[in-house]
Amino acid sequence: MNSSEGAKPFSQHPDTRLVTSGRDTKAQKGFVNPPVVHGSTVLYPTAEDLHAHRGEFQYGRHGTPTTRALQETLMALEGPNCAGVGIAPSGLAAITTTLLAVLKAGDHLLVCDNAYRPSRNFCNGLLARYGVETTYFDPLIGAGIEALFKPNTRAVLVEAPGSQSFEMPDIRAIAEVAHARDALVIDDNTWATPLYHRSLDQGVDISMQAATKYIGGHSDIMFGTISANARAWPLVTEAIRLLGACAGPDDVFLALRGMRTLSVRLAQHYRSGLDVARWLATRPEVARVLHPALETDPGHAIWKRDFTGASGLFSLVLKPAPQKAVDAMLDSLKLFGMGYSWGGFESLAIPFDCDSYRTATKWAPGGPTLRLHIGLESVEDLKADLDRGFAAFNAAI
Numbered sequence: 001m002n003s004s005e006g007a008k009p010f011s012q013h014p015d016t017r018l019v020t021s022g023r024d025t026k027a028q029k030g031f032v033n034p035p036v037v038h039g040s041t042v043l044y045p046t047a048e049d050l051h052a053h054r055g056e057f058q059y060g061r062h063g064t065p066t067t068r069a070l071q072e073t074l075m076a077l078e079g080p081n082c083a084g085v086g087i088a089p090s091g092l093a094a095i096t097t098t099l100l101a102v103l104k105a106g107d108h109l110l111v112c113d114n115a116y117r118p119s120r121n122f123c124n125g126l127l128a129r130y131g132v133e134t135t136y137f138d139p140l141i142g143a144g145i146e147a148l149f150k151p152n153t154r155a156v157l158v159e160a161p162g163s164q165s166f167e168m169p170d171i172r173a174i175a176e177v178a179h180a181r182d183a184l185v186i187d188d189n190t191w192a193t194p195l196y197h198r199s200l201d202q203g204v205d206i207s208m209q210a211a212t213k214y215i216g217g218h219s220d221i222m223f224g225t226i227s228a229n230a231r232a233w234p235l236v237t238e239a240i241r242l243l244g245a246c247a248g249p250d251d252v253f254l255a256l257r258g259m260r261t262l263s264v265r266l267a268q269h270y271r272s273g274l275d276v277a278r279w280l281a282t283r284p285e286v287a288r289v290l291h292p293a294l295e296t297d298p299g300h301a302i303w304k305r306d307f308t309g310a311s312g313l314f315s316l317v318l319k320p321a322p323q324k325a326v327d328a329m330l331d332s333l334k335l336f337g338m339g340y341s342w343g344g345f346e347s348l349a350i351p352f353d354c355d356s357y358r359t360a361t362k363w364a365p366g367g368p369t370l371r372l373h374i375g376l377e378s379v380e381d382l383k384a385d386l387d388r389g390f391a392a393f394n395a396a397i
């Protein structure tokens, strides 16, 4: 993992910042993009420089011109409250590194019950073994989280919205309570990205992303980012140094390349996702569509207040039906692939069950649940594919 600090002007539109940041034409010898630096050793010109650790780069693990370009671009997108961006080899590594950075033995951690399951596994496994206690909370708890605080509560992990059940926590209310108790707020911002959710401006201290998803955008990298404010950045950068992991240069480069087109891709995912969600809401086979940008969604008011867009990931609850009908639907889909992860150019459909591992709240959807990722294909073709899926579903009931 690498880390870098630096500031960029924020007067321009985020779309412009995504395109212009992290570029140094002269250093790149005129080329638009930085080189993909494969490197470990950095040579020092003199013994004096070596003794003083002088120089822009000291060692491959601590950063290269490629990682710096990526970090500057993400910092420019996050805005003035971002004091630094750390790089992790996966989204999960970004979460685990962040938790290790801010917690110590004897601390207490609060985690949203709709958090990404592997994040929970880390808390219940390694963190518990190292003496950190985790309490899960209802995603809709809001300021009521106050009652769960203990004198040793050091951090709160939220995910807005949860990437399966799409409940929308009130991060502002949670952050207000956390800060009054001197705890840090960590947000898994993978769904919206900082383009649609500037969480560092809304009370979040550390905003991490599985850059595997929309930052990469092409289902071809594993990558994570950790953006921190001035209060949290020293902890994050220290943990990154101590843990010693770093990402491969090709993945760093692809993440940077993904960021250049993030805005147009997300705009299309947003538009197409909402279009398909509205269409699904009219289908007789569908009991409920879980998408915070829908006016009927329980999280809509918070989404409208805190987010400037939505991505292409949402869920739906089908009318009660046997598993074989759901499987028949999935097997008949031609454009929607079945597989984990999301955020690439391609559409995906996956059944999920988030009730089996939740502990603070019961999530009783009342029917089979599917999560869809709406890719960059034509919306009409996607609807036709789902229509075919519903025909197979109905035939198998």
Ligand SMILES: *Cc1c(COP(=O)(O)O)cnc(C)c1O
Pocket: 090, 091, 092, 093, 116, 159, 163, 188, 190, 191, 210, 211, 212, 213, 222, 223, 224, 341
């Ligand atoms: C995928 C995902 C992660 C983990 O990212 P990886 O790169 O797969 O390790 C973390 N949080 C959320 C919300 C995710 O969807």
